[in-house]
Every structure is written in structure tokens, then in C-alpha cells.
Amino acid sequence: MNKFLCFLFFVTGVRFQAQDVDSITIRNIYNHYLSNSACYSNLQHLTKKIGGRLSGSPQAAQAVDWAKKAMYAAGADTVILQPCMVPCWVRGKKEKCELRIKGNKPLALNCTALGSSVGTGIKGITAPVVEVHSFEELDKLGEKQIRGKIVFFNVFFNPNNIRTGTSYGETVKYRGVGASHAAKFGAVACLVRSMTSVADDEPHTGNMKYDSTISKNKIPAVALSYIAADALHKAVAQNSAATVYLETHCENKPDVLSCNVVGQINGEVHPEKFIIAGGHLDSWDNGEGAHDDGAGIVQTIEMLAAIKRSGIRPRHSIRAVAFMNEENGLAGGNAYAAYAKQHNEQHIAALETDAGGYTPRGFGVDTAAGLYDLVMKHQHHFRPYFTDRIEPGGGGADLIALEKLGVPCIGFEPDTQRYFDIHHTAADTFDKINKRELELGGAAIAALVYLIDRYYQN
Amino acid sequence: MNKFLCFLFFVTGVRFQAQDVDSITIRNIYNHYLSNSACYSNLQHLTKKIGGRLSGSPQAAQAVDWAKKAMYAAGADTVILQPCMVPCWVRGKKEKCELRIKGNKPLALNCTALGSSVGTGIKGITAPVVEVHSFEELDKLGEKQIRGKIVFFNVFFNPNNIRTGTSYGETVKYRGVGASHAAKFGAVACLVRSMTSVADDEPHTGNMKYDSTISKNKIPAVALSYIAADALHKAVAQNSAATVYLETHCENKPDVLSCNVVGQINGEVHPEKFIIAGGHLDSWDNGEGAHDDGAGIVQTIEMLAAIKRSGIRPRHSIRAVAFMNEENGLAGGNAYAAYAKQHNEQHIAALETDAGGYTPRGFGVDTAAGLYDLVMKHQHHFRPYFTDRIEPGGGGADLIALEKLGVPCIGFEPDTQRYFDIHHTAADTFDKINKRELELGGAAIAALVYLIDRYYQN
Numbered sequence: 001m002n003k004f005l006c007f008l009f010f011v012t013g014v015r016f017q018a019q020d021v022d023s024i025t026i027r028n029i030y031n032h033y034l035s036n037s038a039c040y041s042n043l044q045h046l047t048k049k050i051g052g053r054l055s056g057s058p059q060a061a062q063a064v065d066w067a068k069k070a071m072y073a074a075g076a077d078t079v080i081l082q083p084c085m086v087p088c089w090v091r092g093k094k095e096k097c098e099l100r101i102k103g104n105k106p107l108a109l110n111c112t113a114l115g116s117s118v119g120t121g122i123k124g125i126t127a128p129v130v131e132v133h134s135f136e137e138l139d140k141l142g143e144k145q146i147r148g149k150i151v152f153f154n155v156f157f158n159p160n161n162i163r164t165g166t167s168y169g170e171t172v173k174y175r176g177v178g179a180s181h182a183a184k185f186g187a188v189a190c191l192v193r194s195m196t197s198v199a200d201d202e203p204h205t206g207n208m209k210y211d212s213t214i215s216k217n218k219i220p221a222v223a224l225s226y227i228a229a230d231a232l233h234k235a236v237a238q239n240s241a242a243t244v245y246l247e248t249h250c251e252n253k254p255d256v257l258s259c260n261v262v263g264q265i266n267g268e269v270h271p272e273k274f275i276i277a278g279g280h281l282d283s284w285d286n287g288e289g290a291h292d293d294g295a296g297i298v299q300t301i302e303m304l305a306a307i308k309r310s311g312i313r314p315r316h317s318i319r320a321v322a323f324m325n326e327e328n329g330l331a332g333g334n335a336y337a338a339y340a341k342q343h344n345e346q347h348i349a350a351l352e353t354d355a356g357g358y359t360p361r362g363f364g365v366d367t368a369a370g371l372y373d374l375v376m377k378h379q380h381h382f383r384p385y386f387t388d389r390i391e392p393g394g395g396g397a398d399l400i401a402l403e404k405l406g407v408p409c410i411g412f413e414p415d416t417q418r419y420f421d422i423h424h425t426a427a428d429t430f431d432k433i434n435k436r437e438l439e440l441g442g443a444a445i446a447a448l449v450y451l452i453d454r455y456y457q458n
Numbered sequence: 459m460n461k462f463l464c465f466l467f468f469v470t471g472v473r474f475q476a477q478d479v480d481s482i483t484i485r486n487i488y489n490h491y492l493s494n495s496a497c498y499s500n501l502q503h504l505t506k507k508i509g510g511r512l513s514g515s516p517q518a519a520q521a522v523d524w525a526k527k528a529m530y531a532a533g534a535d536t537v538i539l540q541p542c543m544v545p546c547w548v549r550g551k552k553e554k555c556e557l558r559i560k561g562n563k564p565l566a567l568n569c570t571a572l573g574s575s576v577g578t579g580i581k582g583i584t585a586p587v588v589e590v591h592s593f594e595e596l597d598k599l600g601e602k603q604i605r606g607k608i609v610f611f612n613v614f615f616n617p618n619n620i621r622t623g624t625s626y627g628e629t630v631k632y633r634g635v636g637a638s639h640a641a642k643f644g645a646v647a648c649l650v651r652s653m654t655s656v657a658d659d660e661p662h663t664g665n666m667k668y669d670s671t672i673s674k675n676k677i678p679a680v681a682l683s684y685i686a687a688d689a690l691h692k693a694v695a696q697n698s699a700a701t702v703y704l705e706t707h708c709e710n711k712p713d714v715l716s717c718n719v720v721g722q723i724n725g726e727v728h729p730e731k732f733i734i735a736g737g738h739l740d741s742w743d744n745g746e747g748a749h750d751d752g753a754g755i756v757q758t759i760e761m762l763a764a765i766k767r768s769g770i771r772p773r774h775s776i777r778a779v780a781f782m783n784e785e786n787g788l789a790g791g792n793a794y795a796a797y798a799k800q801h802n803e804q805h806i807a808a809l810e811t812d813a814g815g816y817t818p819r820g821f822g823v824d825t826a827a828g829l830y831d832l833v834m835k836h837q838h839h840f841r842p843y844f845t846d847r848i849e850p851g852g853g854g855a856d857l858i859a860l861e862k863l864g865v866p867c868i869g870f871e872p873d874t875q876r877y878f879d880i881h882h883t884a885a886d887t888f889d890k891i892n893k894r895e896l897e898l899g900g901a902a903i904a905a906l907v908y909l910i911d912r913y914y915q916n
Binding site: 030031034160162164361384389415418421437440 | 488492493617618620622655819879894
């Protein structure tokens with residue numbers, strides 16, 4: 001054997017051996033999730049026994065207790081509670097929205113108050129409706145045509161975008177700050193078409209914000225279901241005397257003490273360095289928070305069990321993070337970053353899973369600190385699992401504060417097609433979860449964390 | 459400008475222009491499917507107005523009439539009916555399967571007769587049960603322990619396979635020829651665990667065959683639901699005196715005349731050469747045949763509309779094929795190939811979509827006749843649509859006969875995770891279809907047919 005061949009043999013041998021260990025370990029992780037994991041039963045508990053768990057609610061507090069226990073059961077060496085103050089918005093009695101046209105029976109329009117919105121109170125609001133399709137159109141109409149009226153942002157979710165998140169990104173501003181834009185011209189309330197392409201009668205809630213730089217006035221804001229929005233559009237087009245009666249009982253109560261729940265497996269070589277993967281523990285109150293984001297919670301808690309039971313001894317400390325208050329404030333994300341800064345914790349990578357428990361497609365990975373390059377070197381490991389779509393750039397709402405500290409972030413990307421069918425609705429329930437899809441997502445996350453832990457150059 | 463630069467400019471210019479035309483055309487195809495297609499409403503009609511449509515049934519005949527009209531409505535230049543004789547298996551009265559243990563109340567086990575099976579008739583069969591987990595185990599037990607008994611093939615669907623079709627492939631032989639193997643040793647009936655990893659109470663039917671080379675005796679064969687199989691396993695393990703009462707009323711009636719429905723757009727340059735894409739029009743009788751394979755039917759019928767309305771003028775003739783009798787005989791697939799041979803039709807490529815209307819992943823493409831290489835050259839066009847997993851080797855049951863004639867075949871591959879949750883069950887209904895996933899699958903198929911038509915070298 002000549003030297004060149006000998007060298008080749010040696011190098012190739014080492015590489016094959018390393019590949020084999022990784023392939024086998026990743027296969028073990030997948031077997032754990034698909035055959036022995038508590039992913040699905042944990043989610044059943046979280047959604048059916050606890051249910052919707054908006055920040056500040058008793059259910060959110062129950063979810064904290066449950067998550068702590070579930071993390072220990074999954075094999076966490078320690079569970080840290082990171083306190084944070086969260087908003088406490090309560091919906092109160094069910095909303096009422098009625099289309100009223102003289103001589104006709106009132107038509108009930110299915111609606112949901114938007115998070116953080118003020119309510120109309122028991123008196124309700126009755127006013128004519130002005131339909132607009134953009135902020136520009138609203139600005140053109142101006143105060144003369146808006147004052148005293150209800151503004152209806154009737155903006156469609158574009159079905160032609162392939163990633164549904166793109167359509168969400170295009171329309172969510174009307175939910176977010178539509179009320180302030182309308183209030184600027186003296187509107188008395190704000191209605192938005194739900195952010196979905198599904199023509200059903202489920203209204204989609206979500207957070208809004210009163211932007212005092214646009215208007216100091218706070219007017220009630222609600223979302224209409226797709227069908228209700230269609231009905232209102234038709235009525236307004238046919239009858240300029242159509243009015244809407246709106247009655248919402250939501251209110252913002254004083255902030256409440258809550259916390260993130262952080263389950264940790266201590267690293268063997270660099271326990272002071274961290275790789276984290278998490279989702280958010282809070283959810284909207286109207287559904288069960290199954291896909292958003294119970295799925296992310298149980299997938300990442302299970303990562304602890306997969307690591308322990310696959311016999312992996314991580315070099316760095318690994319954390320499953322159940323963030324609090326993603327939906328209406330990001331207090332948990334901010335608290336996590338503040339804690340990391342205060343304790344001088346170095347984070348190698350932070351992953352968020354908050355796009356539903358659907359069949360996995362891949363990951364978006366920050367190019368910062370060489371993380372994208374590291375992951376791309378191991379892309380082939382994800383091909384047998386149909387999860388090899390690795391794209392540059394990633395993160396999540398709960399990671400914004402960490403990213404500002406320079407932590408390279410990752411977003412887990414499941415298939416997006418069904419997400420906005422039920423997003424923020426009463427239909428985001430456990431029965432919408434497919435067990436295998438949920439488990440495959442968790443396994444992909446655990447496999448990625450394993451590879452980063454193994455190959456990160458300290 | 460020197461000659462080299464000039465050449466580069468010309469070549470690059472042409473290439474860019476061609477790429478642009480393709481990107482734009484494919485985008486138009488997708489827009490058609492996502493915004494203006496009849497895919498979803500067609501499927502609603504096929505599943506809700508016609509319903510389950512087993513070969514030889516009145517519903518299958520209705521489906522033929524409907525498909526012909528739908529193809530003309532989609533823009534077919536002509537619709538060809540290709541006659542074929544199909545089996546006519548009828549289920550008759552609902553099956554009964556009861557677990558009987560002395561001193562206990564009989565326990566109903568949810569079951570479904572397997573297609574092509576003989577029935578027990580009104581008298582039913584009562585016998586002790588022998589549980590086995592493989593043909594090898596059955597052979598070891600032999601006649602002494604099998605004669606006069608009911609054989610129960612309790613073989614689990616492996617949850618660890620990533621493609622669920624792999625698990626199906628591993629277990630379907632017990633459904634297919636389990637009865638003949640059991641009959642060889644004198645068994646009086648055959649039970650199989652349903653081919654699924656979902657622990658619910660839906661039994662999964664599917665075709666079986668009496669293999670006279672194994673046994674001349676025809677014994678009744680049924681599938682038990684996952685829960686029923688668990689219950690029977692437990693009973694047999696705990697009580698050797700447990701018996702099962704089985705009553706099925708299915709029978710094989712004389713063959714019936716039916717047909718394939720073939721919608722054609724005539725090619726402008728090579729009308730005598732064909733590219734086809736199809737699914738199967740028949741379905742099992744217990745559900746609505748939504749995913750299997752109503753989805754494939756409406757996706758490929760819509761291809762005609764997408765081509766016509768996107769202004770594509772195909773070089774070759776394009777056909778949407780609604781095959782008859784995929785589920786229990788392949789008479790339609792054979793008839794199509796015989797027709798092609800008889801009329802001396804040259805087929806450039808044949809695609810089948812029969813894996814459900816789920817979110818698309820890609821295609822399996824025959825390496826024969828350079829088809830795989832052609833498709834791979836255009837793989838990048840599918841990346842924006844998350845459908846760029848192109849793998850060598852492909853086809854489908856309806857294409858077996860065409861493949862034997864040397865036609866290069868393609869299998870459309872949607873995500874497989876949910877398929878065997880409902881495959882061949884009463885739960886394969888329209889509400890399990892996601893509109894966007896269905897449409898994206900159809901668009902991917904139409905886009906691939908467009909590219910093959912454009913770039914195939916005659």
C-alpha cells in the first residue's frame with residue numbers, strides 16, 4: 001500500500017466511522033420519538049386537561065407547574081423557573097357582532113376580540129361601516145369619511161404564496177395596528193378580516209397594539225371570520241345604510257407574575273455553554289393551543305428524554321425552554337435573554353419551534369458565527385427523514401432578544417400549508433395533531449441539537 | 459465585443475429567456491390551481507355526491523359519466539372511453555366479528571371484509587383463534603394446530619419507518635395471501651391486523667387474492683381495527699378457550715363492463731406522441747375515496763384546465779387518465795396499455811398520482827429513456843414550491859402494464875405521514891382533504907408535464 005492510499009484509507013475510515021456513529025445516533029433519536037416518546041400524550045394532557053392558557057390566566061400557571069414536572073420526567077438534571085411579569089388580558093363574555101339593515105333581521109357575524117384590545121362594554125357600539133383594503137386607502141378617505149364610523153379592513157390572505165407565512169406577513173399589520181390607524185381619523189371601532197385563506201366561519205384572534213405615535217385613542221378591535229367578512233362586504237356594497245352593532249367585554253387587567261420553564265441537561269465538557277430549543281407555553285384562550293404552540297413545547301421537552309435515553313452525553317449544556325407570553329408581549333423571551341446576560345451564559349445556538357406540529361421540512365439557520373455552515377455540513381443526515389431543506393436565516397419571536405445579544409438562532413420549519421387554517425382559532429385543538437408528524441418534528445430538532453453539540457468548535 | 463463574448467451573450471441570453479418563460483409559466487400553473495381551479499369542488503362532488511365507487515358498482519358507473527363531463531369542462535379536446543371488464547365484489551350486509559369467552563358477554567370486534575373474499579354467509583363461523591406473526595410461524599405450527607381454527611395474523615405496522623409505504627409493503631402480504639396460507643393448513647377463516655400505526659377503531663380493507671398454487675380452499679378473510687386486534691390478542695393470550703364468531707356476506711358476482719376515462723389535449727407538433735398523468739377513479743366502498751384516489755383524479759383532470767387557461771400549447775398530446783379498477787384488479791391499467799399498443803401510440807412519459815392529496819414532496823422518475831435526467835435538469839423549478847425531491851425509479855399500479863411496454867413512468871410523491879391513518883377505511887372522506895395541499899400537488903404534476911412536453915427531444 002503506498003502512502004497516498006494509506007492516507008486515503010485512514011481519512012476515509014475515520015470519516016465513515018464518524019458518519020456511522022451520527023447516523024446510528026440520529027436513527028436512535030427518531031426511534032425514540034416514533035416508538036417510545038411521551039410527545040403525543042404530553043400534548044394531550046396540555047391541551048385537554050389544561051387547555052387554552054393565555055398569559056396571566058390560571059391555566060398558564062397550571063401549564064408552568066405541568067411543564068416543570070414533564071421536564072423532570074423527561075430526564076432534566078435541573079429545571080429553572082425564570083420569573084417575568086406578563087400582561088393579563090381577559091376576554092370576558094362572548095363577543096357580539098351584528099349586521100343591521102333597516103327592515104331586515106339582524107345578521108350575527110362570527111367574531112373574536114383581538115388580544116390587548118379594549119372592550120365596548122355592555123352598551124356596545126353601533127355605527128356605519130367603511131370598508132378599506134389598505135392603509136393608503138384609509139388615508140385617502142380621511143377624517144371626513146371615517147369619523148364616527150367602524151373601519152373594516154377587508155384584506156385577503158393571498159392564496160398564491162407558497163409559504164402561508166408570507167401571506168400572514170402581508171396582512172397581519174391590519175390586525176396589529178389597524179385600530180390606531182382608524183382611530184387617527186376618529187373611527188369608533190375596527191374590524192379586520194381573519195388572516196386565513198379558508199372560507200369557514202372561525203374567527204382568528206391574535207395580538208394588536210395601540211400605537212400612541214399614530215393615535216392616542218384606543219378603540220375596540222375585533223376579527224371577523226372569513227364568512228362574516230364576506231357577508232359584511234356584500235352588505236356594505238349593496239346598502240350604504242348598513243350598520244354594525246359591536247359588543248365586546250375584554251379588558252386589560254394588571255400584570256401578573258409568571259415565568260419561563262427551563263429544563264437542563266448538564267454538559268460534560270463545557271457545562272457553561274448552552275444550546276437551547278424551545279417553544280412557547282402560553283396560547284390564545286379560544287382554542288387549546290395544540291399547534292400553537294403546544295406542539296413546540298412537547299417536541300422540545302421530549303428532546304431531553306431522547307438525549308438521555310439514546311445514551312448521548314452532550315458536551316455542552318442542553319436546554320428545553322418553555323417560553324411564557326409569546327402571544328401578547330414576549331416577556332418570556334426578554335426574561336430569558338436578561339437571565340442569560342446576567343449569568344454570563346454563552347449560547348452556541350438557540351432554536352425555536354413555533355410553526356405548528358406539521359410534517360417537517362427543514363430549518364432556517366443564522367449565518368452568524370458559522371452556524372449555517374456547520375449545519376450544512378450535516379445536511380445529508382436529514383435527507384432520509386425528509387427534513388433537509390436548510391436555508392440561511394432563522395429564529396423566532398421568543399429569540400429576538402437573544403439574537404440581539406449575538407446568539408445565532410434557528411427556526412424549525414414544518415410544512416406550512418395547514419397552519420393558518422386554524423391559527424389563533426377555537427379549532428386549534430388536539431385532534432388537529434397528527435402523532436407521527438409531531439414526533440418527526442421533535443426528532444429532527446433533537447437530531448440537529450445533537451449534531452451542533454458534537455461538532456461545534458469551542 | 460469579441461466573438462467569444464458575443465457567443466456567451468447569445469447563449470446566456472437565450473438560456474435566461476427560456477428560464478424566465480418556464481418560471482413564469484409554472485407560476486401561472488400554480489396560480490391557476492391555488493386561485494381558480496375546480497380541484498376542490500370537483501373532489502367534493504366526486505366524494506359527497508357519488509361517494510365510494512368500487513369497480514362494478516352503480517357509483518363507479520356514475521363516476522365514469524361525471525369524469526367525462528369534468529374533463530370536457532376542464533378543456534379536453536376529446537374524451538376517450540376505454541372499455542374493460544371489471545370484477546364485481548359486493549360486501550352485502552355489515553360484517554360481524556365477536557370475541558366469545560365462556561361466562562363473558564360477547565365483545566364486538568370492529569372489522570371489514572377484505573376485497574375479493576368469499577363470505578361466511580348467514581350461518582357464520584365459530585372457531586378458536588391461533589395468533590401468528592409471520593408465515594414462518596404459521597408453517598411451524600402446521601396443520602395439527604391450525605385445522606379447524608381461525609388464523610389471526612397480528613403483524614404490527616412498523617412506526618419507525620419514515621416512509622409509511624415501507625411499513626405497508628412489509629405487512630400487506632398478510633392481507634394479500636394470508637388466507638391462502640392459512641387455508642393450506644385447514645384454517646376456516648383468516649383475520650389480519652389493519653395496516654396502520656394509528657391506534658383507533660377503524661378497520662382497513664383492501665384486496666386479497668386466493669392463490670391456488672398455495673391452497674385450493676377459499677376461506678373468508680377480514681381485517682380487524684387496531685383496537686379490535688389488540689383486544690383479540692389480549693383475549694387469546696389470556697384464555698386459550700376464546701373463540702371468534704365471524705359473519706360476512708360478501709360475494710364475487712359476474713364481471714361488469716366498465717371503462718377508463720381519458721381526457722386529451724391534442725399536441726401541436728407531435729400529436730401522435732403522448733404524455734399522460736392519471737389516478738384511479740374506483741375506490742373502496744366503505745369510505746368516499748377522497749385521498750385514495752379522488753385526489754389524483756381531480757388533480758390530473760385540472761391539469762387540462764391549467765394547460766388551456768395558462769395559454770400553454772403543448773407540443774405533444776397530453777392526457778389525463780382516470781383509470782378504472784386499480785383497487786381490485788388493474789383491469790383499467792391493462793386496458794390502457796392494450797389500447798396504446800393496438801393504436802401504436804408512443805408514450806413519452808406516464809405519471810400516476812395515487813398516494814393521497816397531501817402536501818407535495820417530489821417525484822420518483824424512471825431512469826429509462828433519459829427521463830430522470832431530463833427532470834433533474836429542471837429540478838430547480840420545483841424548489842420554490844417545496845416539491846424538489848426527485849428520486850430515481852417511479853410508477854404506480856396502474857402503470858405496470860405500460861411500463862412493461864417500455865414507457866418511462868413517474869410516481870408523484872406527496873408527504874406520506876397521514877396516508878395510512880385512513881387508507882381503505884370509512885374515514886377516507888372529503889373533510890380529510892386540505893384544499894391547498896390538494897391544489898399544490900396538482901400544480902406540481904401539471905408543471906412537470908409542461909416541462910417534459912417542452913424539453914423532450916424527439
